[in-house]
Amino acid sequence: MLLVTSDTHRGDHVGALGPGAPVRTPAIDALAARGVLYTDAYAASNTTNPSHGSLMTGLPVRDTRVLDNSSPLVDDARTLAEAFRDAGYHTLAAVSVRHLMDDESGFGQGFERMAGPSSEASERPARATTTQAVAWLDELADEPVFLWVHVFDAHSPYEPPASTDRRYYPKGKDPFDPSQRLQYDGRFLPVYLRGLTDVEFPYAQYRAEIDALDGELERLLAHPRALAGVTALTADHGESFGAHGIWWDHAGLYPDTLHVPLVLAWPGGPHGVRCDAPVEQMHLGRTLLDAAGLVASEFRGADLRAAAAGAAIERPRYSLAKEGHAASLLEGGWFLVLNLSDYQTTAMARPRARHTVELYDLAHDPAAANDLAEREPARAKAMRAKLVEWLGGASARGLAGAGAGTAEQKRRLASLGYTGDGPSEDARAGRWIEADCDCAQCARWRD
Numbered sequence: 001m002l003l004v005t006s007d008t009h010r011g012d013h014v015g016a017l018g019p020g021a022p023v024r025t026p027a028i029d030a031l032a033a034r035g036v037l038y039t040d041a042y043a044a045s046n047t048t049n050p051s052h053g054s055l056m057t058g059l060p061v062r063d064t065r066v067l068d069n070s071s072p073l074v075d076d077a078r079t080l081a082e083a084f085r086d087a088g089y090h091t092l093a094a095v096s097v098r099h100l101m102d103d104e105s106g107f108g109q110g111f112e113r114m115a116g117p118s119s120e121a122s123e124r125p126a127r128a129t130t131t132q133a134v135a136w137l138d139e140l141a142d143e144p145v146f147l148w149v150h151v152f153d154a155h156s157p158y159e160p161p162a163s164t165d166r167r168y169y170p171k172g173k174d175p176f177d178p179s180q181r182l183q184y185d186g187r188f189l190p191v192y193l194r195g196l197t198d199v200e201f202p203y204a205q206y207r208a209e210i211d212a213l214d215g216e217l218e219r220l221l222a223h224p225r226a227l228a229g230v231t232a233l234t235a236d237h238g239e240s241f242g243a244h245g246i247w248w249d250h251a252g253l254y255p256d257t258l259h260v261p262l263v264l265a266w267p268g269g270p271h272g273v274r275c276d277a278p279v280e281q282m283h284l285g286r287t288l289l290d291a292a293g294l295v296a297s298e299f300r301g302a303d304l305r306a307a308a309a310g311a312a313i314e315r316p317r318y319s320l321a322k323e324g325h326a327a328s329l330l331e332g333g334w335f336l337v338l339n340l341s342d343y344q345t346t347a348m349a350r351p352r353a354r355h356t357v358e359l360y361d362l363a364h365d366p367a368a369a370n371d372l373a374e375r376e377p378a379r380a381k382a383m384r385a386k387l388v389e390w391l392g393g394a395s396a397r398g399l400a401g402a403g404a405g406t407a408e409q410k411r412r413l414a415s416l417g418y419t420g421d422g423p424s425e426d427a428r429a430g431r432w433i434e435a436d437c438d439c440a441q442c443a444r445w446r447d
Helices: 026-033 048-057 080-086 126-139 200-221 224-228 281-291 377-392 407-415 440-445
Strands: 002-006 036-042 090-094 113-115 145-151 231-234 247-249 259-265 273-275 317-320 326-331 334-339 357-361
Touching: 002 200, 026 200, 026 231, 026 259, 048 080, 048 281, 080 090, 080 145, 080 281, 090 126, 113 126, 126 145, 126 200, 145 200, 200 231, 231 281, 259 281, 326 377, 334 377, 357 377, 377 440
Parallel strands: 002 145, 002 231, 036 273, 090 113, 090 145
Antiparallel strands: 036 259, 231 259, 317 326, 326 334, 334 357
8 A cells, every 4th residue: 555645746747647748757657557547636735734634634624723834733633544554554654854754743643664854854855765665665575554655856946856957948048047037926036046037947847856756756656566556646735836926836725736646546446547527635545445445444535436437526625725824615617715814925926815705717717817706706605605614614623733833843844935924823723714704805705
């Protein structure tokens, strides 16, 4: 049983999607060729730990209330690793960022062994993580294993190795040419891009990073145990390269940041199937348990294999942004964003205002470029009401502990681009929005 999570990996960046795919991913494509490629999978959040928290518990961020990368999962949460451990599996985790290690995330519960960056490092390359994973598979060749592997190479600062460097950038062109002017409407240019004069360069390097990452995953995905068992690959969130005024980051709840790859292969399953049904990444844990025959294991979620078999699965898909700043609802091809607070990150060109609403018709506008809230007020009101009702159904108690917030932890997170004041007390308590809020914005969208 192998679960791979590729950090910051956009859902539209998989070669198996066919002609026009923006990257080359032969290893991931080979997995899709012997299994199912889910083309419309959405994550529970736009941030690493919240999204992984939902994947590892089967619960939405609304209920875990893991809202940032420093609030750990509490010990009494029921995790996917615990479900496999209780079924007699060896449980192993190899991760590539420090803030996923147990002492900072709480995600180690249920794992017999967990390996990752040292306490001094923020991250490590995929090569180190996959080397550890392959060694464990070889060591436990005759034992049942649940192995979670997390890789981080697609994340900024977009520095691919020499083998793929500038693969997608015009040969001989200088992205830091001082004679050119940068056409950029963001707030602050990241330090690693100082002097940049071509906004296309970071995106080209991101694609090259995914190509290189795929090469590192090849020996893991082609391992005999992976070929013979249940193997899944997904991501925690995507990345934005200027859409909605969000640059080189995964701020905001939009398809750029919520649409993720999801590929699943299992013994006796179909080969080379493309499933276009709408699914949620957080149901993957339940799916893995069911695929292993552990249908009686206590764990939330639905089996995604039903969608691959043609079952009609049309359920609303909800997401919550980092620190609880925004929530979204995707249903029937319509996508609504409700901003829950006034906020603006350094990656965002413009601020978002508290309780404002955005509405997009993804069936005709897959990039969510045209806000139709003013032209479709009845639809916006109905979807907003449904989202507010869902938010109001949050569990009385979340599963997030207080983050340690040490100076060293903050330094490491800042080195990865994660800054902010942390969730508000209302967000930590699950008080997302008052159903009868009488502010001017809410009055506009209530009947």
